Amino acid sequence: MIKEIQEQILKLKKETNSAILAHSYQSEQICEIADYCGDSFALSQWAKNTPQENIILCGVKFMAETAKILSPKKRVFLPNKNAGCPMAEALDYDLVKHLKKAEPDRKIVAYINTTAKLKELADVCVTSSAAVKIVKAMPDEKLYFLPDSNLGDYVKKQCPEKDIKLIQGGCPVHASVTLDDFNKAKAEHPNALVLIHPECNPKLVELADYVGSTSGIMDYAIASSSKEFIIGTEISIVEHLQFKEMDIFNSQSNIKNNDKSGYGPKKYYALSKKITCPNMKLTTLVDVFNTLNDLDNAFEINISEEEIEKSEKCILKMLELGK
Numbered sequence: 280m281i282k283e284i285q286e287q288i289l290k291l292k293k294e295t296n297s298a299i300l301a302h303s304y305q306s307e308q309i310c311e312i313a314d315y316c317g318d319s320f321a322l323s324q325w326a327k328n329t330p331q332e333n334i335i336l337c338g339v340k341f342m343a344e345t346a347k348i349l350s351p352k353k354r355v356f357l358p359n360k361n362a363g364c365p366m367a368e369a370l371d372y373d374l375v376k377h378l379k380k381a382e383p384d385r386k387i388v389a390y391i392n393t394t395a396k397l398k399e400l401a402d403v404c405v406t407s408s409a410a411v412k413i414v415k416a417m418p419d420e421k422l423y424f425l426p427d428s429n430l431g432d433y434v435k436k437q438c439p440e441k442d443i444k445l446i447q448g449g450c451p452v453h454a455s456v457t458l459d460d461f462n463k464a465k466a467e468h469p470n471a472l473v474l475i476h477p478e479c480n481p482k483l484v485e486l487a488d489y490v491g492s493t494s495g496i497m498d499y500a501i502a503s504s505s506k507e508f509i510i511g512t513e514i515s516i517v518e519h520l521q522f523k524e525m526d527i528f529n530s531q532s533n534i535k536n537n538d539k540s541g542y543g544p545k546k547y548y549a550l551s552k553k554i555t556c557p558n559m560k561l562t563t564l565v566d567v568f569n570t571l572n573d574l575d576n577a578f579e580i581n582i583s584e585e586e587i588e589k590s591e592k593c594i595l596k597m598l599e600l601g602k
């Protein structure tokens with residue numbers, strides 16, 4: 280049944296000249312039919328560079344908005360209109376406007392996980408993988424970092440030369456993991472390296488063997504010579520890594536089908552099953568099918584030209600500073 284829906288989606292994708300882009304927190308079933316699966320900013324860059332005129336973005340709303348900002352001429356669709364991000368949507372526009380007015384010389388650094396509206400107020404945008412590099416490259420010393428105070432705390436520690444004020448907010452999913460969860464996972468898998476996302480609690484980030492973005496964690500695990508890993512980010516990454524490991528295992532040309540005993544595949548464990556994002560799990564294959572089957576009645580991201588012009592500035596600044 281799943282294979283049949285996937286085949287129909289791929290047929291519709293071709294007929295409608297669409298590209299399917301999936302965030303890496305989406306299910307394996309969705310990643311399998313995606314043209315590209317990756318981090319949020321990489322998705323918007325992929326959207327910009329792909330020749331297809333319709334973008335089906337399987338993720339949450341701020342990701343689809345960022346894709347629209349970078350590809351204003353394309354139609355961008357979110358297959359499940361309820362897929363939002365509580366962190367991106369929590370911060371009040373007027374509060375940030377007030378902060379800007381209160382200290383005009385303090386620049387606003389906004390994590391990419393913000394709404395298009397909030398990006399209008401930001402001086403520069405950052406991804407979790409490039410946040411430290413971008414902040415270091417900024418000529419300004421006085422900064423606000425929003426909306427993730429855990430990532431902000433990590434950046435602040437890596438950039439002691441800056442005066443950074445954190446605005447309280449964060450990802451409720453990553454922030455839900457406690458030190459007890461960490462200790463329990465370590466006790467169960469004492470030989471495993473802990474790879475963690477900086478959206479997690481700073482106490483855990485300090486204890487981890489590696490700190491990085493989702494794609495950073497995946498790349499690190501795949502390249503590492505270690506055999507066991509505790510993954511401190513959304514639980515789907517454990518599954519994706521395990522699937523990738525099976526692919527590597529099956530493609531080992533020197534391992535005969537009946538003699539794989541000498542090969543020790545890598546093992547991945549979740550730091551905590553609490554790191555499951557309910558918003559990322561809202562999008563289903565049926566949503567993707569329904570979107571492609573009736574684009575004119577699907578949920579399309581609409582942002583005015585004027586808003587795009589304003590919110591694009593902080594993204595362009597990030598690209599300039601990240602060179």
Ligand code: SF4
Nearest residue numbers: 339364365450452556
């Ligand atoms: S994992 Fe956190 S930051 Fe990502 S979409 Fe879910 S709530 Fe938002």
